[in-house]
Amino acid sequence: MLTLLSISISEAVRTLRGNLLHTLLSTLGIVIGVAALIAILALGDGMEQYGREQVSSTTDLSTIMIIPNTREEVDGMNMEKEDAVTFDLEDATDLSAQVNGNADIMLQCDFRAYLQLVGDTLRKPAQILATLPRPLSEKQEIALGQVFTATEMNARDSVVVLNHLLAMRFAPDSNLAGLIGKKLDLGGRQLRVLGIMKAQEKENTPLAYIPIFVLNPAELKKNTPDMAVVARKVEDVSQLKARTEQWLDQRFTGGKKQFRVFTNDFRLEQLQQAILVFKIVMGMIVGIAILVGGIGVMNVLLMSVTERTREIGVRKALGAKRKTIAMQFLAESLAVSLLGCLFGMLLGMLFMMAAVPLIKHFTEVDFRIAFKPASFMVVVIVAIMIGIIFGTYPAWKASKLSPVDAIRHE
Numbered sequence: 001m002l003t004l005l006s007i008s009i010s011e012a013v014r015t016l017r018g019n020l021l022h023t024l025l026s027t028l029g030i031v032i033g034v035a036a037l038i039a040i041l042a043l044g045d046g047m048e049q050y051g052r053e054q055v056s057s058t059t060d061l062s063t064i065m066i067i068p069n070t071r072e073e074v075d076g077m078n079m080e081k082e083d084a085v086t087f088d089l090e091d092a093t094d095l096s097a098q099v100n101g102n103a104d105i106m107l108q109c110d111f112r113a114y115l116q117l118v119g120d121t122l123r124k125p126a127q128i129l130a131t132l133p134r135p136l137s138e139k140q141e142i143a144l145g146q147v148f149t150a151t152e153m154n155a156r157d158s159v160v161v162l163n164h165l166l167a168m169r170f171a172p173d174s175n176l177a178g179l180i181g182k183k184l185d186l187g188g189r190q191l192r193v194l195g196i197m198k199a200q201e202k203e204n205t206p207l208a209y210i211p212i213f214v215l216n217p218a219e220l221k222k223n224t225p226d227m228a229v230v231a232r233k234v235e236d237v238s239q240l241k242a243r244t245e246q247w248l249d250q251r252f253t254g255g256k257k258q259f260r261v262f263t264n265d266f267r268l269e270q271l272q273q274a275i276l277v278f279k280i281v282m283g284m285i286v287g288i289a290i291l292v293g294g295i296g297v298m299n300v301l302l303m304s305v306t307e308r309t310r311e312i313g314v315r316k317a318l319g320a321k322r323k324t325i326a327m328q329f330l331a332e333s334l335a336v337s338l339l340g341c342l343f344g345m346l347l348g349m350l351f352m353m354a355a356v357p358l359i360k361h362f363t364e365v366d367f368r369i370a371f372k373p374a375s376f377m378v379v380v381i382v383a384i385m386i387g388i389i390f391g392t393y394p395a396w397k398a399s400k401l402s403p404v405d406a407i408r409h410e
Contacts, residue, residue, distance in 0.1 A: 027340035029293025030386065034344025034379060035351060036286040038371075041378065042352045044279040045370040048272060064103075064229040064241050066248070067260045085258050087225045089213065091251070092132060095227070098247045102232055103240055107132045107212055109225035115160075115208060117170060118183040118190055124169050127205055128186070130212040130225070145180045145195030152194070153211055160184055160191035164199035166206035189214060237263055290382065294390040297336050301329060301394035322399040329398050333391020334384065341383030345376075 068085040071078055087107055096105045108131040114123040133149045148159050167176050170184075176196050183190045191210060212225065229244055231237050241263060249255035352369045359367045 027293075027297075027336055027343065029296040030290065030337060030340030030383070031293070031344045031347060033286060033290030033293045034341050034383065035348035036289055037283065037379060037382065038345050038348025038375075039351050039355070040279065040282045040286060041375040042348070042369045042371045043355075044275050044282075045372055045375060046356075046368055047278070048275045049370045050365070050367055051275070062231040062234050062237060064231070064237060064244055064261065064263050066227040066229070066244065068224055068226075069258055069260060070224055084224065085252055086217075086221050087227050088217075088220065089132075092227060094251065095229070095244070095247055098243060099229060099240060102236055104230040104232075105132070106228040106230060107225050108228070109212070109215070109220065109223040111223040113186060115166075115170075115184045115186055118185050124166065124206065126166050126208045129207060129209050130215050130223075131209060132212060141198040143196050143198040144177055145193070147195055147209070148211055153213065156213060157211075158189060158191050158214055159194040159211065160186075161195040161197065161209040162193060163197045163203065163205075163207040165203045166208060167196045169206060184208075186210070186214075237265065290386065293340065294337075294386040297333055297340075297386065298390040298394060300336070301333055301391060302397070326395040326399040329395035330388065330391045333394070334387035337383045337387035337391075338380075341379060345379060 066087075068087070070081055070084045072081050089107070092105045092107045099105070108129060110127055110129045112125060113128050115126050116123040133147070133153055142161075143164065145161070147161050148157070151157075152159050162170070162179070164176075167179055168174070171179050179193050179196065182193050184193060185191075186208075191214070197207075212220075215223070229240055231240050241261065245256045245261055248259055248261070252258055349371075356367060356369055359365075
C-alpha cells in the first residue's frame with residue numbers, strides 16, 4: 001500500500017510539473033479561500049488574546065468569591081433569610097488554614113455612613129469598606145501614612161484609611177498631611193486616620209477603609225460580609241474552588257448551597273464563546289469560496305481524465321489496476337489542494353501582517369495577530385478533505401474506463 005501511494009504521489013507531481021500553469025490556475029480558488037480562512041482564524045485568535053488581556057487587566061482572575069445567600073423564595077415570594085450565614089474573623093482564619101498558604105483570604109463588607117472629625121459638627125457621607133489587611137492592587141497606592149496591617153488587627157487598633165477624594169473633603173485647604181493621626185467619628189466610634197490613598201482618575205466615590213473588627217455582630221448581620229480567596233497562581237483557581245466548597249460543606253449547616261461561589265473566568269468563557277461564534281459564521285461564509293475552489297479542482301481533474309483517456313486505456317491494457325489509476329488521480333487532487341493550501345497560508349499571513357497596522361491606526365489599540373497550532377491543523381485538514389472529496393469522482397471515473405474504449409478515444 002505504501003509503495004502504491006509513493007508511486008502515485010511521484011507520478012502526480014510529475015504530471016503537475018508538466019502542466020505548471022494549468023496547475024496554478026486550478027489552485028486559485030483554493031488559494032483565495034484558504035487565505036480568507038487563515039485571515040479569519042488569525043483575526044479571531046488575535047481578538048481572543050486581546051480580549052483575554054483586557055479581562056485580565058480589569059478583573060482579578062485569581063479571585064474566588066463566596067457570597068452568602070441572604071434571600072430565598074418562599075411560596076413564590078423573594079424573602080429575607082432569617083438564618084443567613086454571616087462570616088466572621090474565625091471563619092476567615094479557618095479557611096486560611098485550609099488553603100495552606102496557596103491563597104490570601106479577604107473578608108469585606110461595605111455600607112454607607114457619615115464620618116466627621118472629632119470636635120467638628122460637619123458630617124461627610126462616605127462608603128465604608130470594612131476589610132481584613134490586604135495588599136494594595138496596581139491601581140491603589142498610598143500617598144501619606146500607611147495601610148493597616150496584621151499589627152493593627154492584632155492590637156485591635158481602630159484606624160481608618162481614606163481615599164484622596166474623601167480626604168480632600170475633610171481638608172479643603174489641601175493640607176492632607178495634617179489629617180494623619182486625627183480621629184474621625186463613625187457612629188460613636190473614634191477611628192484614627194492611618195493613611196491616605198493617592199488620587200485616581202475619575203475618582204467619584206469617597207471611600208474609607210476600616211478593619212472589620214470595628215463592626216459589632218449586629219452590624220455584620222445587617223451588612224453581610226463577602227469572603228474571597230485570592231489564589232497565588234491563576235492555575236490553582238479550580239483546585240482552590242473545589243477545596244473552598246468542601247470547606248463550606250464541612251463548616252456550615254446546609255453547606256455550599258447556602259452560598260454563591262464563583263470565579264471571574266466566566267467572563268473569559270463568554271469571550272471565547274463569542275469569538276467561536278465569529279469564527280464559525282465567518283468560516284461558513286469563507287467555506288463558499290473554498291467550495292468553489294474544490295469544484296474548480298474537480299473540473300480540472302475531469303478535463304485531465306478526458307485529455308488522458310488514451311493514456312489510461314494503454315496503462316490498463318498493460319495491466320494497471322483500477323486502484324492504481326484511482327490512487328494516481330486522488331494523489332493529483334491532494335497535491336493540488338495542498339499546494340493551494342500552502343500558497344493560501346502565505347497570502348493570508350501577508351494580508352494580516354498588512355492589516356494589523358491599519359487596525360492599530362484606526363482603533364488605537366495594541367492589537368496583535370495570533371495563530372494557534374490548532375488553527376493550522378484546521379486549514380491542513382480542510383485542504384486534505386477538499387482533495388479527497390472533490391478528487392473522488394474524477395478518480396472513480398478514470399478507474400472505470402474500459403481499456404478498449406479508452407484506447408479508441410479521440
